[in-house]
Amino acid sequence: MKPSIYLDNAATSWPKPEIVYQTMDNYHRNIGANPGRGSSSKTFAAGGVLLDTREALARLFHLSDISRIVFTKNITEAINTVLKGYLDPGDHIIISSMEHNAVTRPLSVLKRSGVEVTVVECAPDGSLYPPDIEKAWQKNTRMVALTSASNVTGTIMPIKEVGSICRERNAVFLLDSAQSAGILPIDVEEENIDILTFTGHKGLFGPQGTGGFYLRPGLEIRSLIEGGTGSLSETIIQPEFLPDKFESGTLNTPGIAGLGAGVGFILETGLSAIRQHELQLMNYLMDGLSEVSGLTLYGPKDSHKKTSVLSLNLAGMECGELSFALDERFGIITRSGLHCAPLAHKTIGTLQQGTCRVSLGYFTTQEEITFFLDAMRKLSTEI
Numbered sequence: 401m402k403p404s405i406y407l408d409n410a411a412t413s414w415p416k417p418e419i420v421y422q423t424m425d426n427y428h429r430n431i432g433a434n435p436g437r438g439s440s441s442k443t444f445a446a447g448g449v450l451l452d453t454r455e456a457l458a459r460l461f462h463l464s465d466i467s468r469i470v471f472t473k474n475i476t477e478a479i480n481t482v483l484k485g486y487l488d489p490g491d492h493i494i495i496s497s498m499e500h501n502a503v504t505r506p507l508s509v510l511k512r513s514g515v516e517v518t519v520v521e522c523a524p525d526g527s528l529y530p531p532d533i534e535k536a537w538q539k540n541t542r543m544v545a546l547t548s549a550s551n552v553t554g555t556i557m558p559i560k561e562v563g564s565i566c567r568e569r570n571a572v573f574l575l576d577s578a579q580s581a582g583i584l585p586i587d588v589e590e591e592n593i594d595i596l597t598f599t600g601h602k603g604l605f606g607p608q609g610t611g612g613f614y615l616r617p618g619l620e621i622r623s624l625i626e627g628g629t630g631s632l633s634e635t636i637i638q639p640e641f642l643p644d645k646f647e648s649g650t651l652n653t654p655g656i657a658g659l660g661a662g663v664g665f666i667l668e669t670g671l672s673a674i675r676q677h678e679l680q681l682m683n684y685l686m687d688g689l690s691e692v693s694g695l696t697l698y699g700p701k702d703s704h705k706k707t708s709v710l711s712l713n714l715a716g717m718e719c720g721e722l723s724f725a726l727d728e729r730f731g732i733i734t735r736s737g738l739h740c741a742p743l744a745h746k747t748i749g750t751l752q753q754g755t756c757r758v759s760l761g762y763f764t765t766q767e768e769i770t771f772f773l774d775a776m777r778k779l780s781t782e783i
């Protein structure tokens with residue numbers, strides 16, 4: 401592979417902190433057992449890995465009961481489990497128009513069985529006005545599902561305000577934290593989050609194939625799949641206690657070990673240091689792009705209102721062509737197209753053309769952004 405500048409961290413973060421690779425390698429080479437299956441020292445070591453990762457996640461998100469953290473293979477599976485496990489026919493759910501297909505597609509399926517869905521329109525920069533959530537309220541509203549930040553524009557959502565509305569009105573608040581976990585602070589207590597869903601491979605620095613959800617104590621939902629958990633082996637009935645109720649089949653323990661190391665790295669580095677680094681680079685990027693002609697930038701102009709995700713289009717070049725040219729000629733990796741969020745593209749007016757998305761991470765450097773800006777200047781003068 402030729403060397404590349406990786407600006408696609410919103411899809412998956414890369415590289416990971418060195419400790420993540422080391423931890424997974426150590427798991428594969430020296431532990432390797434299946435947690436919860438039997439009582440060997442290796443099985444207990446594997447169980448310890450799960451425990452350590454749950455504890456790290458609990459510290460990061462301020463979770464009170466680690467047994468209510470459930471591992472899944474990604475956030476899409478987590479969101480599917482909680483939507484389908486909680487909503488019944490006749491229930492109403494409110495979402496924003498910036499949601500990812502991980503939310504909208506399972507809801508399209510649930511709609512067929514009688515779940516009502518209201519999509520609250522966001523502004524063209526992706527921002528959500530919390531009173532619009534209240535306006536959409538119905539007698540049968542049981543849940544509000546919201547992305548913490550848009551994967552298309554980086555727009556940060558008013559989580560605390562929406563959480564308060566849900567708490568006052570007695571509905572469950574489900575947060576899709578895919579784009580902000582490990583980048584912005586999340587506090588389930590302070591922000592009244594009833595169900596926190598997370599993916600391991602983006603800002604949390606874990607490997608692909610990891611994710612999960614946290615269910616507030618007292619909240620019960622149905623499981624989607626049942627089977628071997630290693631607990632209550634004498635019965636053919638699925639355990640009702642968490643996390644076993646939802647962790648059927650062998651977990652991705654090597655991946656969860658890596659996720660634990662990734663979260664540990666975040667806790668050690670500090671969220672504010674991570675955010676500061678990304679903010680500084682985003683300001684540098686946006687300043688530099690303001691001098692490139694023919695560019696349209698989407699999302700908030702104020703970097704404090706967004707994560708380090710930026711969508712753009714260059715006049716006279718399709719976004720796919722732009723991404724291809726950046727990769728082919730300059731070795732810069734971006735993402736083009738519709739980013740799995742058609743409602744978001746409709747909101748910002750790019751449903752037809754899509755966008756070229758540039759997303760930074762903690763390991764992105766200022767030199768890399770300078771190189772990207774030079775490439776954009778060059779491409780813009782060639783059109």
Ligand SMILES: Cc1ncc(COP(=O)(O)O)c(C=O)c1O
Pocket residue numbers: 410411474475476477500502547549550551576578579599600611740
């Ligand atoms: C906001 C948001 N939600 C959900 C997802 C789905 O993540 P995963 O593929 O890890 O399930 C993504 C991934 O891009 C996302 O950005």
